[in-house]
Amino acid sequence: MSLSKQFHQEGYVVVKNALNPERDIHPLQQAYTDLLDALARIYLVETGAPDALDKFDGMSLPERFAMSLGASRGTVLHHLDPVLNLFVPTFQWRKDLPDARIPEMFALMRHPKVLDVLEALIGPEIAASPIYHFNLKLAPDHLKLADRVAESVGADLSQEGFYTFQVGKTGWHMDAVSGLGDSHNSQIVNAWIPMTRATEENGCLVVIPKSHKHGVQYRPYPEDLDARGVALPVDPGDIVFLDNKVMHSSVPNTSREDYRWAYNFRYLPIGQPSGRPFIPGFVARSRSAPETELHNAYLWRAMWVRCLDYLTEKGAPTSYEGVSKMGLEEARAITRHWNALAPDVDGWLRLGKD
Numbered sequence: 001m002s003l004s005k006q007f008h009q010e011g012y013v014v015v016k017n018a019l020n021p022e023r024d025i026h027p028l029q030q031a032y033t034d035l036l037d038a039l040a041r042i043y044l045v046e047t048g049a050p051d052a053l054d055k056f057d058g059m060s061l062p063e064r065f066a067m068s069l070g071a072s073r074g075t076v077l078h079h080l081d082p083v084l085n086l087f088v089p090t091f092q093w094r095k096d097l098p099d100a101r102i103p104e105m106f107a108l109m110r111h112p113k114v115l116d117v118l119e120a121l122i123g124p125e126i127a128a129s130p131i132y133h134f135n136l137k138l139a140p141d142h143l144k145l146a147d148r149v150a151e152s153v154g155a156d157l158s159q160e161g162f163y164t165f166q167v168g169k170t171g172w173h174m175d176a177v178s179g180l181g182d183s184h185n186s187q188i189v190n191a192w193i194p195m196t197r198a199t200e201e202n203g204c205l206v207v208i209p210k211s212h213k214h215g216v217q218y219r220p221y222p223e224d225l226d227a228r229g230v231a232l233p234v235d236p237g238d239i240v241f242l243d244n245k246v247m248h249s250s251v252p253n254t255s256r257e258d259y260r261w262a263y264n265f266r267y268l269p270i271g272q273p274s275g276r277p278f279i280p281g282f283v284a285r286s287r288s289a290p291e292t293e294l295h296n297a298y299l300w301r302a303m304w305v306r307c308l309d310y311l312t313e314k315g316a317p318t319s320y321e322g323v324s325k326m327g328l329e330e331a332r333a334i335t336r337h338w339n340a341l342a343p344d345v346d347g348w349l350r351l352g353k354d
């Protein structure tokens with residue numbers, strides 16, 4: 001069966017060995033580890049934890065990440081994933097920290113192998129949606145370490161908006177409900193790209209095949225989804241493509257010290273509503289107008305910096321709950337407003353400057 005047929009029939013498809021781990025995954029893994037360590041060190045210095053700094057270099061990656069979760073009171077996630085965390089009431093854009101949109105991430109988003117599969121699924125005019133996530137699922141002991149460090153600075157990580165989704169177990173959901181209603185009929189595809197092995201022990205994805213055929217469904221979801229889910233263990237180099245309406249979750253990381261790290265990037269045909277018009281996407285591939293493609297990672301970053309500056313000053317146009325509850329006309333008005341404000345890369349760069 002063709003990839004496209006399987007995707008449309010089942011609501012997902014796993015493409016094995018789509019990428020070369022050494023060439024395509026390792027550079028991002030390395031550069032992002034440097035970023036995570038830099039952020040951890042900054043937060044530890046800021047919270048004045050010299051003992052922790054002494055031990056830091058001898059720690060494993062998940063331990064160092066757990067230290068930064070605790071020391072930052074969870075706000076390192078605001079920095080790493082503003083797509084979700086801009087909705088958190090305590091969201092604060094910290095322009096003084098190293099930016100999380102690094103060129104290696106942009107290179108993976110635009111990787112020709114990723115775009116080739118997408119072209120087979122949604123056609124040759126491909127926009128990279130502004131919605132993307134970073135999920136690094138920690139083992140129970142590492143979550144406890146993060147909690148202990150947070151407690152030492154008087155914080156409670158369980159109060160952080162999207163904490164569980166980002167570092168714990170992903171609950172059942174379909175991606176469509178987190179976009180404004182005018183995006184529900186957009187052909188949005190989630191490319192879920194593991195940096196580490198994802199296993200049934202360390203938190204791989206689970207899907208309900210064919211569930212995308214029932215249209216947009218809101219919580220509460222049926223209680224038997226765990227029993228019906230199909231686990232998708234994958235290796236670095238593999239990619240899971242998910243339909244925007246397919247129900248999915250992850251199993252919990254029950255390992256002793258393993259971690260599961262993945263990015264998911266969303267794509268859709270150019271011109272269709274992304275569901276978050278107030279954050280910047282870009283043209284990833286256009287066979288009809290290749291000159292509109294964005295190839296420059298620094299411009300991608302600059303658009304985000306401008307946008308986060310602007311949203312910090314003006315506030316997001318809706319709350320997270322508002323995204324799913326808002327009527328269609330209001331959603332369309334927000335999309336129209338932002339499409340006029342920032343129609344292209346230059347528009348994003350000018351945001352708030354006119």
Ligand SMILES: O=C(O)CCC(=O)C(=O)O
Nearest residue numbers: 133135170175250262264
């Ligand atoms: O990696 C994960 O567990 C979360 C991915 C996911 O469910 C999503 O982004 O919608």
